[in-house]
Amino acid sequence: MNPALEFVVRLVVWLLLAPLLPGIINRVKAWVAGRRGPPVLQLYYDLARLWRKGVVVSTLASPGFIAGPAVAWVAILGAALLLPLGPLGASPSFRGDVILLVYLLALARFCTAWAAMETGSAFEGMGAAREVSYAVLAEAAIITAVLTLSLQSGSVSLCAMLAPAAGPGAALLAVGLFTVLLAENCRVPFDDPNTHLELTMIHEVMVLDHSGPPLAAVLHGAAMKLLLFSVLLVQAVLPVGKLPAPAAAGVLAAGVLAVGVAIGLVESLLARYAFRRVPLLLTTGFLLCVFALLISWDGGGA
């Protein structure tokens, strides 16, 4: 395919399809609870409405309050564009792009936490503190997963790392990455995306003061991040890159759908964990990735 066309297709997938995934999760939750639930396209309506709404900005906030969500959104989009998308390889693929991906997500975290500190609100300070603290453990788990894939494929570029299957440690890696996905995207049992005024929240509390277009950027960025982690998880475990193009696209879509359903089921069946147990759960995710790493170390690979 023409590289320019391919790039446009990838951009369209990330920008337009990302808000679908939270809708699917909400449908699953509604189905399990026996409710009718919001429409699948609810987030699209919300984004369109927020984009037209006015902004209320704290008198304490600096221009960074608006720049933070914008830069975070760009960082997440950049990270997403580094990821190969089934039959569409990553366009700027180079050695070490996986490290750039991890650090772009860190940049997004820095900007979100920065914008949270802008308002001088005790709640947002608390949320930012929790976000950056738990990210230490999440980052360790992600880099261990990356190491596993790198050792498995003998490469440091995302295209080569994600093409083959994860080998013998696939199940461990999948569970470990799924734990990180839940933590990084503020899902139950780490956080509850439904509540807005609970003392036990992490992410939602950081965006309490955002409104209008900046909030739309935050929500769209969060949806892209969720899709990014789902795509990463599916491609890390399944040999998507080795399949013919139509099959790869189908497998990837089915895999992401399965991840969405799994998140919905987890949210329906589990309660949010007590706050003290969050580090423990994240450490478990990290250890699962370490075991996957040990298996791929011992199991040969490239």
Place this chain on the structure above:
Amino acid sequence: MAVSLWGALRAPRWWLGALVGGCLAALGAGAWVLATCEAWEWRSGWLVGGGGVHLRLDGLSAFFMVLVAVIGGAGGAYSREYWTDRAHCVSAALGRWWWSALVCCLGLLLLCSNGLHFLIAWEGFAVCAYFLITLDPRRAEVRAAGWLYLGASHAGTLALFGFFSMLAARTGGWDLGPMRECGELAPLFWLALFGFGVKAGIFPLHIWLPSAHANAPSHVSAILSGVAIKMGVYGIVRFSGWLPLPVGAGWAVAALGAVSAVLGVVFALGQHDMKRLLAYHSVENIGIILMGVGFAMVAAEHGAPAWGALALAGGLLHVWNHGLFKALLFFGAGSVLHATGTREMSRLGGLWRAMPWTSALFALGAVAIAGLPPLNGFVSEWLVFLGMFDAVNQRGVALVAAIPAIVLLAMTGALALACFVKVCGVVFLGAPRSPEAVGAHECGPWMRGPMLVLAACCVAIGLAPVAFWPAMRGAVIAWRGAWANVPAPESLTALGFCHVALAALAAASAAWLWRRAHRVGWMPGVTWDCGYAAPTARMQYTAGSFAGIITEWFGWILRPEIDAAAADGVFPRHARREAHTPETVLEKVVEPVARMVMWVSGLIRGLQHGRVQAYLFYVMIGLAAGAIMAVAWNP
């Protein structure tokens, strides 16, 4: 430079001109050597202290020379407004003199290729730094910090005396140069590692560093942290390149680096004094540098130039990067201190309104030091990561060390991010917490200019990393000539392209969102505190509460001292809580040992009381003991 020494006392304008001129000359010389990859060497028959003068500027020393020149010039210009004659009538002139002397000594240290002269320059720069730290000797904590610095520095110098004299004894001369074929010199490396490690501030030898950096004037903190501790790194890199390496040296350096990186940032998180926090980040960044250097040494031992060169280039680039952004951050902290008179973060807040330039430049430095793209800190960490990932994929012996090192480096990055969100958020954002913070003012052009220069350097390395590869290559070749044919990593260009795209897109989207927000209607309001009607500045998260979760995880080593009175009763009146993180190694290890030594010495002192009869008795005992030994051991 000589003109600047003279002008320091007499004519401040001449001083600055001469200093900047000298620094530009040094910068040009360094850049020339790095560009051409040809060492400049000069020998003369002129004897100093019994040794012929032998100067050499090769790729490695030129690499450090560039850093000395940039920070030396920028700091000199900054001090013009920061430490003025009007505010410090005596110490300003002294400060200028010692500053020039320090920069001269640093330059000489890099040029000297004779062990004796190296030691002289080393001692000279240590003493200059002492006088710069104690420029304001009226404050007791400044005197204590200077004293601790001098003591620790001399402990390191003692080891270096041993190192150089043993080297001279075994090679038969003070002349330095590559001597990798003499295998019997290998154990001397450990002595050098200790001596240079004290200066570099490797954990646990960093005890002098936090108080010295916190209490020195800010431009001095900048050169101490940006350049002076790098001389320790220079020593380690220089002599690991020239001397044969003992078995396990690379592993030890990499392990020390990993420990320094993680614990340095953890200690930084526990601090509430802005400059002390930055000082602990020096320990962290020295750790990152040493991880790169250590893996390069492992690669040299096992003959793996491809990833060894990447790790070394990353470590060396981090020397530059850390020098640049840490000096920028110390200048920013100095500007805050200048404007508010306090380094205590819990008394600051909301400074962005009064100090927009300082806030923006400090934020840029924070993004750089947290190792985030698209700035320079990420480029060097990325190179170190790439080297270690390649070590993993080679599946050689280095695999065992590289895996934990990668995980620890990633965690260090996340911890540094947490720490700098804390600093920026508490100091520059939110509402002012004290009258000092309300009355802050922006710094003038002489302080802002050097900060802008350093920020521009950070951005340049971040956006065009491949342009700086020749410099790294020159230094790597000076370290191991055999690694000359390692090609530039082709992905460095791609990384630079991604960084440019990211920066452009980020700026464009921020501008777009800003315009959109203004178009749809911009309503200022009170911060939404969940319905609470009267939020006050004291309700904001403080530095201590922000870092609370992580400092709790690391309580086993931080050992925070908490002084709290809990609120009790139905209508509690008083409740307060203060937490302070001490320098654990100094207070829990070094001081008890020092007290023990003093106690034993006190016992021995009882023997000396001034009675001549008793002294005669000691002499008799000594003679008798000597006689017995002579008889017993000479049958």
